[in-house]
Amino acid sequence: MTHIAKTILSRSPGRINLIGEHTDYNNGFVLPAAIDKAAYIRFTTREDNKILLTSRDYQTTHETTLEAVAPSDKGWPNYLLGVVDQLLKKGIPLTGFEAEVWGDVPAGAGLSSSAAVECAMLIALDAAYGLGMTRMEMAQTAQAAEHAFAGVKVGIMDPFASLFGKEGHVIRLDCRSLEYEYVPFHAEGYRLVLCDSGVHHSLASSEYNVRRHQCETGVAAIQQIHPEVKSLRDVLPSMLKEIKDPIIYNRCKYVVEENLRLVAACEDLEKNDLVAFGQKLYKTHDGLSRLYEVSCPELDFLVEKAKPQEMVLGARMMGGGFGGCTLNLVKADGVDVFRERMTEAYQKELGKTLKVYVANIGNGGNVL
Template sequence: MHTLSRSDLTRLFASAFEGTPDLIVRSPGRINLIGEHTDYNNGFVLPAAISQAVYVAIRRREDDRIHLYAADYNERVSANTAALTPTGTWADYVLGVADQFQKAGHAVPGFDLVMTGNIPAGAGLSSSAAIECAVAFGLNELLGGGFDRLQLVKMAQAAEHAFAGVRCGIMDMFASMFGKKDHAMLLDCRSLEYRYVPLTMEGHHLVLFNSNVKHSLASSEYNVRRQECEEGVSLMQTEYPAIRDMRDVTLEMLAAFKGRMPVNVFKRCSYVVNENARLLAACDDLQSGDLAALGIKLNATHAGLSQAYEVSCPELDFLADAALAHPAVAGARMVGGGFGGCTINLVRDGFVDEVIGTVSDAYLQKMDKITEVYQVVTADGTSLL
C-alpha cells in the first residue's frame, strides 16, 4: 500500500477526464484505539488518523454536471447539481457532501472528480468518512467556502446521515480531519472538546488483521444498537431526569434498572458505561507509556463488544483469540462498527512477522479464509496534497 503522490493523481485525473485538476486532497482513514460505539452515545473516543488514505482530484466545471470516477472500482457516476439525490452507491459519499454545501447556502457548480486510495473498504477503517472529509475539504477550497475544519466535519457527518442512511457518530470524520502524527485524540463527542494524547508505541506495533468479512453499517444492526441505547437513556430518565446521554450514567444507576428494562437494552447500556470508563483510564496508560495496561483494556473492550453489545462475529472472535494466544500480543480487539472488518493488535517489537504468520495460518485453517494484514502508523489529518 504505497503512498500516492501528486503526480500519480494528476496522471490518473488526466486519463479519466483529460487536462489537470484544480486541486488534490488527501484524507486519512482512522483507527480507534478504544471507545467503540460510544460516539453516538455522546461519550468519549480515542481515535488516530493513519497513513492509509483517500485521495480526490477535483476540477471545477462551467456547467451544472458532476462527473465522478472511482479509479479503484473503474466506475463512473454522473449527476446534476440541481437534482442531488442518493444513488445507493459509493457516489453518495461525494454527492451527499455537495448537497450539504447547497444546504449551507453555497451555489455548487459542476465538477469532475477522481477518487482513489489505499484504505481497504469494509475493514472498519472509515474509508467512507475519509471520502466525505476529502470532498468537503476540496469543495471548501474550490468554492472559497470559508468553513473551518469543525464545520466541515459536521457537514461530512450530515452527508452520511442524509445520503448513506447511517446515523453515525462524529468520530470518524473528526479523526480524519483533525488527525496528528504520533498522537491519538481524546474526543468528547458531546462538547467536541478534544486533546491530543501521545501515541508513540515504543516497543510495540499496531497490526490489523482483516477478517475479510464485509460489514455494511447501514444494514440495520448499527441503527438498532443506537435505538437500544436511546431506549435505555429514556427509561433511566424517569428516575434520573438529569441524564442526557449514556455518558451521564454510572454503574450504580444502571444496576438499579436491572430487570426493569429489556435484557438486551441493559446489556447495551452496561457495555457503553464500562467502555467510557475504560477509555479515560487508557489515556492515563498512554501518558505513562504503560502499553501492557492498555492491552488489558483492549481485551476487555473486545469481550464487551462480543458478549454485551453483540456486534462481533465468529471470525473476529477467532482472530482476537488467536492473537492473544501468542505471548508477544499485549491486546487484541475488533474495531469499527462490527459484524466484520478488522481486529487491532498490540504486538511487541521483534515478533510482528511471527505473530502475523501464526494468526494468518490459524485463520486459514479454521475459517478457510485469508486474512489481509496491515501495519498502521499514525498520520496527519486532511490536507491539500
C-alpha cells in the first residue's frame, strides 16, 4: 500500500495573563486570555521514521528519527520534540514527519511563545494521526513536555490559555481542580497594551524553579502546624506566621495575597469596575517586585512611568519575570500618546528601544 502524505496547517496563540502571576504552580487561580499573535506549523507525514524540523524564524533545520528523539542544544526544536516524546511514551504510534514552524508571538516577551509552539504541534499531530485528544489532554501534554525537554517546571496556565482561549473573554482557571469559566472582558474604550522591555534574562528559567522550590518550602513549614494544608492555595494569611525564614515568608505572602486579589479582580470585571481592577494590577506588580523579587529595573521603570499618566488605569509586569513585558490597561483614545511617551522615556532614560503592542483577545488554537 502506498503512503499518501497528509499535510496539516495548525495555529495556536500566545497568551496574556491579566492577574494571578506565579499562582498556577501553587494550585491557585489565574486569569489568562489568548491573543491575536500565534505560532503556526505546516506538518506533513512521511512513510519512514525520519523527523525533519524547520524554523522559518531562525532559518535553520533539525533532523532526527523517531527512535532518537532527545533534547537538542539548539533550543527551538525542543518545543516540537518534547510533545512527540510525550506521545511516544504513551505508546501512541507515529510515523516520521516534516514540520515547519513560524510565528509572530515575540519570544522572551512573557507571552508564552513556547506553549504556543507546543500546542500548535499537538493540534497538528492530533489531526494528522486522528488521535482524538481532548483540549485538556493537550494542555497537560504540553506542560509535561516543557518540564521534560525545556527543563522549566511550568504550571498549566500557558498551554491551557493557548488551547481554550475565547474572543472577548478572559478565563478564570482554578489550577487545582482545572475547573474554569469564561469571564466577559467588557473593556469598551480601553485597550490592553504591552510594553516589551527587550530584556530577556537567562535567569528566568532557573529562578522560576527556585521560586517554585521556595513556595514548597513555605508549605512544608506551615504543614508542621496545619497538616491539612496541601499547597499555598490552602494557606490563610494568618498561617503565614509559621514561616520563620524572611525570604520564604515574602514569597508565600505574595502568592496568598495574589490569589485573594484575583478573586476580587473577577468581581471588579463582573461589575465592570475597571478603575478598581487597574489598581489591583499595580498591587500585583508591587508584590512581584518587592516580595516575589522577579522584576528587574526595566520593568519597574515601565510601571512607574505608566502610573502618573491620565490614560492608564493599571500596569504590571507579566510572565515569569526578569524581563519581558508590562501589561497596561490604557484608554483607547490615549494609546498613541502613551506609546509615544513610553518609547521616548525608555530611550532617553535607559538608552533602550521599547516595542509597544496592542494585544487583542482572540480564540484558542485550531487547524487552519
